[in-house]
Amino acid sequence: MEKVFFIIIASLSVAAALSVVAQRNTLYSAFSLIGLFGCLAVAYITLQAHLIAAIQVIVYAGAIMVLFVFVIMLLNIREEELRVDRNRLLIFSVPLGGLLFGLIYFGLKNFKIDEIKGAPVGTSEAIGQGLFSKYLLPFEVTSILILLAIVGSVVLARREKDGDIEDIEDDEQVVKVSMAEKSKVEETKE
């Protein structure tokens, strides 16, 4: 039962991932990626990591991908032009990908662990405890990283001098995701 469910989720996510790469329309790629994030959230639920599943949807599907979709719409990118040397690229990259997968696969193929008994660990309490005790330093460092990202994106997306309303809009959009992330981090403090 669980295995059948896993196979369904896994094949859906592989299909979505393939579609991200195969689509020529960037917006379609973006929506395939959102579908993939949804599938992964379900996979996290099967792993008893409810908090991570919810945050996956909020942060990835709800904030990061909205930003992607917003930029695609703002720049009005309809179709990607076909490349002349497309076949040459395919000849190189597909075997390379196969090689990569082979390496990972043979490394992991026989990986097994003994089953460890115990309650599921993905509760918000446990994650909060971990973040605010043993991993406090990395947590604080990520908040500095976010601050840097905010400042960086404002500087980068700012247009010189002729600031108009639209300009303010894209600056603030870009800042937003970093801020969104930060608020999500704060939400789990409890």
Add this chain to the structure above:
Amino acid sequence: MLTTDILIEWLVKIGVVFFILMTAIAYVVLLERRLLGFIQMRLGPNRVGPFGLLQPLADGLKFLFKEDIVPLEADKALYVLAPMIALVPALMTISVIPFGDKIVILGREIALHITSVNVGLLVVFALTSLGVYGIALAGWSSNSKYSLMGGLRSSAQLISYELALSLSVVGVIIFSGSLDLVEVVKQQNSFWLGFIPKWNIFTQPIGFLIFLIAAIAETNRVPFDLPEAETELVAGFHTEYSSMKFAMFFIAEYANMVTASSMATLLFLGGWYGPFVDKFPLLGPIYFSLKILFFLFLYIWLRGTLPRFRYDQLMRFGWKFLIPVALANVVLVAGLALLIY
């Protein structure tokens, strides 16, 4: 284990809640039209049935029989998909919202929520944050200037105000110490001095106001209805939509209003608690609906009263006022929590 009677209980609950939600949405539309009429000194729809009570039925029939138009240059697949993407998360949110404590029907103890998730609050946020794709896609796929403008505006607006929304809820989480909506409500059960209910609105009024404003912006309602501003964008993202597809956007908007109202009730107004609810648990859903009705009335009242923001005012208000205040509120509430506990 999954037994037949649990399955039946689920199905019955889903059916009943869905039916009530759809009826409520239909009548909120009617209420809005009548109330707006009252505010603007006219009558509003009163022809179909007594007091116009059958108007929603007539509207529904009309939607069904209208021609379903797909613009020639539209991106067909996305155009069809967009209203569904808007509607499904809006309806799914209701499944984690508790509307009462346990009651006993026919000797069975039944909890008054479809499903209980230990991160219920986050699930609501996750689902509502998905709704923006429906609007953005509708704007994109219609291949029309007005729709695209509406879609762009709405995605910018929704992600900006979502920040203030989630920050305003942090205060409630600090008090309740749980992301489970049932726990959040139960924490507000007791009284101060024997008669003032321990609702979060009294301990964090600023948080409540921020939540209310941000929720109105999230549901694209006046005075934040820029994505569909009739006077400038025709109808914004749903300019090209007709028939059932338009109805789906419509239902999604009202379902989001109901969700936002019930979240405000659960988080700040003590959910289903009220006088005598401990003795008669059936009163719970009634109190809950009354509180929701209050918020819905507020929505309509605002629509009848306020003009629309300009786009830059909207952005400035969200970023330079609401979010800093929300951040300050988090600090304030954290200090308060230290004092009380």
Add this chain to the structure above:
Amino acid sequence: MVPLSWYLILSAILFTIGAVGVFLKRNVITIFMCIELMLNAVNLTLVAFSSFYKQVYGQLFVFIVMTVAAAEAGVGLALVISVFRNRETLDVDKSNILKL
């Protein structure tokens, strides 16, 4: 119970698809999305290990990875916007002179 190796193999497949996408695509935004895909594949591994070893630390790393991904998306898309403004293209092969 689904064995751990299934999750790992799924993650390997996703990672590979992401990597091939980075090789194959020339649109900056799609390349970004492929990188997000690879990050997600890694997240899946971390959550799977965390859940099978009954240790919460894997999920904490996922948390931090998500933060980094958000920061990266913010700065990256700001770069995309400013490059597009000056160059009117998103092709990475045409934006190779290391200045805006």
